[in-house]
Amino acid sequence: MKIFSTVIILCCSSLLPLSPLFGSQAFAQDSAQSPSFDAFIRKEADVIYETNLKRRQDGLAPLRWNAELTNAARWFAYHAVEGHPNGHCGHNDLVYGELTDRITAAGYDHAQAWGENVVCGYVDPKDAVDAWMKSPGHHDNMMNPAYREVGLGYYQRESDGRGYVVQDLAYDKYYAPVIIENEALTTSVPEVTLYIYNLEGKDGFDGLAPAKEMMIANEPSFAGAQWEPFSTEKKWTLDAGEGWRTVYVKTRDGLGRSTMVHDTIYLGAEPSAESLTLAQVATRVKTIFDYDDIEKQRADAANWNQVQFSSAWLADDSSPSFQLLQGNGQWVSDDAAIGRQSFRLAADQPLSRAWMWSGNFLPAGTAYAYFRMKVANNQSDVTAIKVRVDIDNKTYGPLDIKASDFAAPNQYQEFALPFQVNAD
Known part of the structure; x- marks a missing residue:
């Protein structure tokens, strides 16, 4: 924005x-x-x-x-x-x-x-x-x-x-709050309406993407809570009794990365003067999935066993620069793909090609480009795909990937191509 x-x-x-x-x-x-x-x-x-x-x-x-x-x-x-x-x-x-x-x-x-x-x-x-x-x-x-x-x-x-x-x-685009009863200070009944903001982003690795699912609870451990499709408004029941009540909302995107937010409201007539503080009614606390937790990321992202996730991710096929360069290709719905969409290149002559670029800064050293792909038939030893990286007037690759390099047909597999980023 x-x-x-x-x-x-x-x-x-x-x-x-x-x-x-x-x-x-x-x-x-x-x-x-x-x-x-x-x-x-x-x-x-x-x-x-x-x-x-x-x-x-x-x-x-x-x-x-x-x-x-x-x-x-x-x-x-x-x-x-x-x-x-x-x-x-x-x-x-x-x-x-x-x-x-x-x-x-x-x-x-x-x-x-x-x-x-x-x-x-x-x-x-x-x-x-x-x-x-x-x-x-x-x-x-x-x-x-x-x-x-x-x-x-x-x-x-x-x-x-x-x-x-x-x-x-x-x-703040990094914060998607939950709001109980339009931020009323009190409620006389435990049945309330939640308004849940969604993160603004895209379905990819370049920042936390919009939520696909959510989980709601009256305590932070989410014991017994179940994932459900994300929705902006939700009817909810607070714990019975009188006193301050907190509602916790955890959301996760297509990669399984999650964030948690909460809001408070007083259930009953009036809170005591001692308990009525800005920290009680307006504190904002958020927790976002840690990129360093690679094992959890792999589990949530369909066992991407070759992918080293980091917070310096540049871009992916959801980026505006991704486009068809030559031949035939199109976006198709695919529940197994991140964001539930994939780009299919046709096996035509001449070759079909897609590309993307990024002008974002990278620290000097070795970086990796990851390609997550699948083929309909993995029985051939003929090259099915070539991938390369161009940076600083130098080309890395092409990496020739044969159909037989895929463990199974119609199943996504990742391939890594390392490249060097110069200090200047």
């Missing part, structure tokens, strides 16, 4: 309190006009939930409450009042600079898209959302389908009532 950002300002006459998170300053003291942190975070939760309801009404996916974006928004709301000259109204700050610098400093360091809405002045955060909905630019920002996560911060200075409201939105 193209990296982009949008920042929109709405000027008003006032606002409500916040606890700054990047500095040592304390948030405003508890008072009738400056609520406790318990009330403060409940208001944040309500605003995020209301935002999601408005997105759902527009047919859009809900946003996941993100701690890093919230930290950035909280700090900026405080800094815009206490760290800027009176009357400041904008998106830049005097410490980190622009929005992207703030969210990176807060720990959100994989953003491919980001945006920010602010209100320069005092307004209840719920009223800020209503005002943003009526402003075309703010509405477009809040309803942008690219965003998946959101953070909110607000602050009011008691001495003069001056304040700021900040809403930060972002998209």
